[in-house]
Amino acid sequence: MQTAPAVAGPVLAAATIGTGLMAGLYFAFDVSVMPGLAGADxxxxxxxxxxxxxxxxxSALFGLLFVGVFLATGVAAVLQRRLGxxxxxxxxxxxxxxYALSVAITLCVNVPLNRMLARAVSLGGTADFGVVRGRFERRWTSANVVRTLACTAALGALGxxxxxxxRGAAQPL
Structure with missing residues (x-):
């Protein structure tokens, strides 16, 4: 693949930026959204x-970022391997x-909990909001902390x- 050296750096940089954005989103929930809602009824x-x-x-942008980071990091890994x-x-x-760990947690824990919450919201006044919250909040928050840690560690690894x-690019061929 002759274009690998030319695209390897930009793909790696894109994966790094995207991973940073995902880690930041998860972190924002850890330090602001969930604590902010903790006192709500x-x-x-x-x-x-x-x-x-x-x-x-x-959000199409979120979907693109969520999947795009996974793909970009995978492609970056292949390109880095091919470059020697x-x-x-x-x-x-x-x-x-x-990052794959964070995706797995999202798909196996957070998304099913989000769907449960959506069903409760669609029921409106007939839902027992205390029960729904009890089934959701602690599990979702704990899973989000793990996603944050996984994405932050992935960001460090990409850095x-x-x-x-x-360093490899700076050395003469």
């Missing part, structure tokens, strides 16, 4: 979280595994891969 908590989830679910930079490739593969990639 059950109906408000369920309604607001349902609205937030609906906005995110309907074993250290950069190892860090990029590590980042890919960590290291970028440094190593840059």
């Amino acid at each position: 059950d109906r408000t908590f369920v309604t607001v979280m349902g609205t937030i989830n609906q906005v995110i679910d309907n 930079g074993p250290d950069a490739a190892r860090w990029t593969r590590t980042a890919f595994a960590l 290291r891969a970028l440094v190593l990639h840059g």
Whole structure:
């Protein structure tokens, strides 16, 4: 693949930026959204979280970023391996595994909980908001902390891969 050297750096940079954005989104929930809603009554908590989830679910930009980071990190790992930079490739593969962990947590924990919340919101006044919140809040928040940690670690690994990639690019062929 002759274009690999030309695109390897930009793909790695895109994966790094995207991972940083995802880590930042998850972190914002950890330090502001969930603590901010912690003191709300059950109906408000369920309604607001349902609205937030609906906005995110309907955001094409979020979907593009969520999937794009996964793809870009995977492609970056392949390109780093093909370029012969074993250290950069190892860090990029590590980042890919960590981001994949955050995707798995999202799909296996957060999304099903979000759907449960959406059903409760659609029921309106007939839902027992205290029960719904009890089934949602702690599990969702705990899973989000793990997503934040996984994405932040992936960001660190990609940062290291970028440094190593840059060192390899600076050396004469």
